[in-house]
Amino acid sequence: MSKTIAAGLLAVILLAAYSNHFQNSFHFDDAHTIENNAAIRELRNIPRFFVDATTFSALPSNQSYRPVVTTLFAIDYKLARGVHPFWFHLSIFGLFAALVFLFAFFIDQLIGNRWIALAAAGYYGLHPANADTVNYIIASAEIITALGVVGSFAIYLGVPALRRYYLFVIPAAVAVLAKPPAAIFAVLFALYAWLFSERDASGQRLSLRISEMAFPFVICGAVLFFVQRMTPPSWTAGAASARTYLITQPYVALLYFKTFFWPADLSADYDLAPLSTMDDPRFWAGFAFLAAFLATAIFAARHKKTRVIGFGLLWFLIALLPTSLFPLAEVMNDHRTFLPYLGLVIAIAGVAALWSSRVSLLRPTVKIACTCLVAAFLCANAYATFQRNKVWRTEETLWRDTTVKSPHNGRALMNYGNTLMAKGDFAGALEYFHRAQALVPSYPVLFVNLGIAEGAVGHARLAEQHFKKALRLGPTNPDCYSYYGRWLLSQSRAGEALPLLRKAVELAPADARARDALKQAEESGSDNGTAENPATMVAHSLQLYREGRYEAAIAECHRALAIRPDYAEAWNNIGAALNQLGRYEEAVSACEQALRYKPDFELARNNLQYARSMIGSGKN
Numbered sequence: 001m002s003k004t005i006a007a008g009l010l011a012v013i014l015l016a017a018y019s020n021h022f023q024n025s026f027h028f029d030d031a032h033t034i035e036n037n038a039a040i041r042e043l044r045n046i047p048r049f050f051v052d053a054t055t056f057s058a059l060p061s062n063q064s065y066r067p068v069v070t071t072l073f074a075i076d077y078k079l080a081r082g083v084h085p086f087w088f089h090l091s092i093f094g095l096f097a098a099l100v101f102l103f104a105f106f107i108d109q110l111i112g113n114r115w116i117a118l119a120a121a122g123y124y125g126l127h128p129a130n131a132d133t134v135n136y137i138i139a140s141a142e143i144i145t146a147l148g149v150v151g152s153f154a155i156y157l158g159v160p161a162l163r164r165y166y167l168f169v170i171p172a173a174v175a176v177l178a179k180p181p182a183a184i185f186a187v188l189f190a191l192y193a194w195l196f197s198e199r200d201a202s203g204q205r206l207s208l209r210i211s212e213m214a215f216p217f218v219i220c221g222a223v224l225f226f227v228q229r230m231t232p233p234s235w236t237a238g239a240a241s242a243r244t245y246l247i248t249q250p251y252v253a254l255l256y257f258k259t260f261f262w263p264a265d266l267s268a269d270y271d272l273a274p275l276s277t278m279d280d281p282r283f284w285a286g287f288a289f290l291a292a293f294l295a296t297a298i299f300a301a302r303h304k305k306t307r308v309i310g311f312g313l314l315w316f317l318i319a320l321l322p323t324s325l326f327p328l329a330e331v332m333n334d335h336r337t338f339l340p341y342l343g344l345v346i347a348i349a350g351v352a353a354l355w356s357s358r359v360s361l362l363r364p365t366v367k368i369a370c371t372c373l374v375a376a377f378l379c380a381n382a383y384a385t386f387q388r389n390k391v392w393r394t395e396e397t398l399w400r401d402t403t404v405k406s407p408h409n410g411r412a413l414m415n416y417g418n419t420l421m422a423k424g425d426f427a428g429a430l431e432y433f434h435r436a437q438a439l440v441p442s443y444p445v446l447f448v449n450l451g452i453a454e455g456a457v458g459h460a461r462l463a464e465q466h467f468k469k470a471l472r473l474g475p476t477n478p479d480c481y482s483y484y485g486r487w488l489l490s491q492s493r494a495g496e497a498l499p500l501l502r503k504a505v506e507l508a509p510a511d512a513r514a515r516d517a518l519k520q521a522e523e524s525g526s527d528n529g530t531a532e533n534p535a536t537m538v539a540h541s542l543q544l545y546r547e548g549r550y551e552a553a554i555a556e557c558h559r560a561l562a563i564r565p566d567y568a569e570a571w572n573n574i575g576a577a578l579n580q581l582g583r584y585e586e587a588v589s590a591c592e593q594a595l596r597y598k599p600d601f602e603l604a605r606n607n608l609q610y611a612r613s614m615i616g617s618g619k620n
Contacts, residue, residue: 003114003115003118006115006118007101007104007118010100010118010121010122010125011097011101013122013126013378013379013382014097014100014122014125014126014382015097016382016386017125017126017381017382017383017385017386017389018093018131018134018385018386018389019386020386020389020390021089021093021131021134021135021389021392022085022086022089022090022093023085023086023089023393024085024089024135024389024392024393024394025085025392025393025394025395025605025609026083026085026088026137027135027136027137027268027392027395027398028136028138028268028415029057029062029138030136030137030138031602032057032058032059032062032511033056033057033058033062033069033070033073033138034073034077034083034088034137034138035083035600035602036058036510036511036512036513036600036602037055037056037057037058037073037510037512038058038510038511038512038515039054039055039056039070039074039510040055040070040073040074040077041074041077042074043074043075043078045074046071046074049067049070049071049074050067051230053065053066053067053230053231053232053235054232054509054510055070055510056069056070057510058478058508058510058511058512059478059479059508059511060232060234060235060476060478060507060508061234061235061236061238061476061477062235063231063232063234063235064231064235065177065227065230065231066141066177066178066179067177068144068174068175068177068178069138069140069141069144069178069179072091072140072144073088075091076088076091079091082595082599082600083599083600084599085137088137088140089135089137091140092134092137092140092143093134095140095143095144095147096125096134096143097125098147099125099143099146099147099150100121100122100124100125101121102147102150102151102154103120103121103124103150103342103345104117104118104120104121104122105117105154105158106150106153106154106157107120107121107345107346107349109154109157109158110308110311110346110349110350111308111349111350111353112353113352113353113356116349116352116353116356117349119352119374119378120345120346120348120349120352121345122378123345123348123377123378123381124341124342124345126378126381126382126385127260127263127341127381127385128263128266128381128384128385128387128388129259129260129263129266129334129337129341130338130341130385131266131385131388131389131392132266132268132334132335132388132392133334133335133338135388135389135392136268136335136392139335139338141178141179142179142335142336142338142339143338144175144178144179144182145175145178145179145181145182145338145339146338146339146342147171147175148171148172148173148174148175148176148178148182148185149171149172149175149182149184149185149188149339149342150342151171151172151175152168152169152170152171152172152185152189152216153168153188153189153192155167155168155170155171156168156189163212166215166216166219169185169215169216169219169220172185172186172216172220173219173220173223176220176223176224176227177223177227180224180227180228180322181319181322181323181339182220183220183221183223183224183322184318184319184321184322184339185216185220186216186217186219186220186221187318187321188315188318188319189213189216190213190216190217191311191314191315191318192311193212193213194213195301195307195310195311196307196311237326237327237328237329238328238329238330241274241327242327244274244275244276245274245327245328245331246324246325246327247274247275247277247278247283248272248274248275248283248331249286249320249324249325249331250283250286250287250289250290251275251282251283251285251286252272252286252324252331252332253286253289253290253293253317253320253324254285254286254289254290255272255332256320256332256336256337256340257289257293257316257344259334259337260337260341260344263384265405266334266388266405267334267401267402267405267406267409268334268391268392268398268399268401268402268412269330269333269402269406269409269411269412269415270330270331270332270333270405270406270409271406271407271408271409271412272331272332273331273408274331290317293313293317294317296313297310297313297314297317298310298314300313300347301313301314305354306350306354307350308346308347308349308350308353309347309350309351309354310347311343311346311347311350312343312344312345312346312347312348312349312350313343313344313347314343315340315342315343315346315347316340316341316343316344316347317340317343318343319339319340319342319343320336320337320340323336394419394609395415395418395419395422395606396416396419396420396423399412399415399416399418399419400416400419402415402416403416403432408439409439410435410436410437410438410439410440410443410446411436411440411443413432413433413435413436413439414432414433414436414440414443414445414446414449416432417429417430417431417432417433417436417449417453418449419606420432421449421452421453421456422603422606422607422610423606423610424576424579424580426453426456426457427457429449429453430450430453430454430457433446433449433450433453437450442473443473444470444471444473444474444477444479444480445470445474445477445479445480447466447467447469447470447473448466448467448470448479448480448483448484450463450466451463451464451465451466451467451470451483451484451487452483452487454466455487455490455491456546457546458546460491463487464487467480467483467484467487468484470483470484471484476507477507478503478504478505478507478508478511478514479504481500481501481503481504481507481514482500482501482504482508482511482513482514482517484497484500485497485498485500485501485504485514485517485518485521486501486513486517488500489501489517489520489521489524489535489539490539490542491539492524492536492539492540494521494524494535497517497521498518498521498522501514501517501518501521502518504517504518505518512600513600516598520535520569521535523535524536534560534561534563534564534567534570535560537556537557537559537560537570538556538557538560538567538569538570538573540556541553541554541556541557541560541570541573541577542573544556545573545576545577545580548580550577550578550580550581551577551581553573553574553577554573554574554577554578557570557571557573557574557577558570558574566597567597568593568594568595568597568598568601568604569594571590571591571593571594571597571604572590572591572594572601572603572604572607574587574590575587575588575590575591575594575604575607575608575611576607578590578611579607579610579611579614582614584611584612584614584615585611585615587607587608587611588608588611588612588615591604591605591607591608591611592608595608
């Protein structure tokens, strides 16, 4: 078999492994960076992305400077003609596939064996732990980071003529504009130059030429400094304690290493709490692992035959530094290993290259058996990735899986409760919200959701108490104002909703839902809440819906549509009521109308998804 055919087969297997992920929904941070981010809806905003970091997210606390990512999302939004995940997944998968084959080229340059390089890159591309990064759209920043780092190495090794102009640094420098950890390329390149440069006549390594080793530090450092200057002061890393975060990271590194070789129990949101003291045996287990790992890496790097292995092992440790030394909200996440795992694959390729010299002396039947084993191993990984993609299909499937894998994660319990609430299962949602409350009693967003759920079952007084507590816990969180205001609007209390919604828009000007709600509140106020006001009719339809009077709710929405045909909320309420009546085909049509007029309407999308699932199950 030719290497071209082998590369083609790898491309087919890679596509097959991810063939079921292109329609997977948006998740978690995708809401404020894509679905509810008004900035990405116009391509003419692209120049703004490079001068205004607030365009990255609708939430001020998440507004970091990532103009490359925001530009990609704006292009995807344009191609998709709205907030439809297919085009977002397609562009990210294209970048991912490019990374896999560029990585194969890089490994080939390191070990001089294309077969092993293809197999190793295939292992990386099909590894189920990497599926979480490919499925999580906002994590495309991790893919761009890895592509930039590997791209810089590929240019350096593949186009030597460009070395004197240092153009090989450009991909990594651009990747820093997607996510700052890409600046670690400077350290990785210095390591490569130190290990692999030949000695000159005087016995000194050519890599010690100051210009070649220092220039990536200068460029990546300058871009990193620029990114930090462009990041608004409203952005927060989220870590409660730097000390507990840092002493947890050795154990986290051990868990990452274990996951690479045994990717069982993958979770979208782990429930590992920060270690409170260095007396915890998990700290010492992690410390012992790091000490042994570092000693092995240095030993391997010092010997020519095992230098590639040492390079890969050191890559793993170095690439973990940005997320290990800089305290973040969660102590661990699988998408943080996307760049470090490249190093472990390089180390495995180095081991395979050493072993292949012995295999060449074996009988042809043994060689064939080894090839079949490698192929079977890659196919097994492809199957595992295919199965992992199913977990990311919807918000419900993702958070149900997460609550099983991470039962002590309050945020996961809350998010799964949100999916139940979207289906109208308010009792089930409240059960999960109360379980979450026992774990995270000071989480403002949780009390927002408690308010929504209690309001939906008619407990208006209790709902308002939850909304007010959310405001006390999160006085700078725009969602606390936005959802409270929207609830008041549904209670025909537009006058009280107005100041809350204005505050929400003041805190998060890019929040499309808050702006829409403010407009609705202003319309309600201008009409003095008369019976002919569409907003009042829709609010009344919600009350009828909660009372189980679905036909009356539909009729009230049609009255609103007679005045305002493009009223997305009215179409959505019709769809929700039709779902309750079991008229799923009609519900699909109504929800599609809602999304036509308001493409980022998450509730309408959930109602549409529910109707389609019921049709697919034959319950129509």
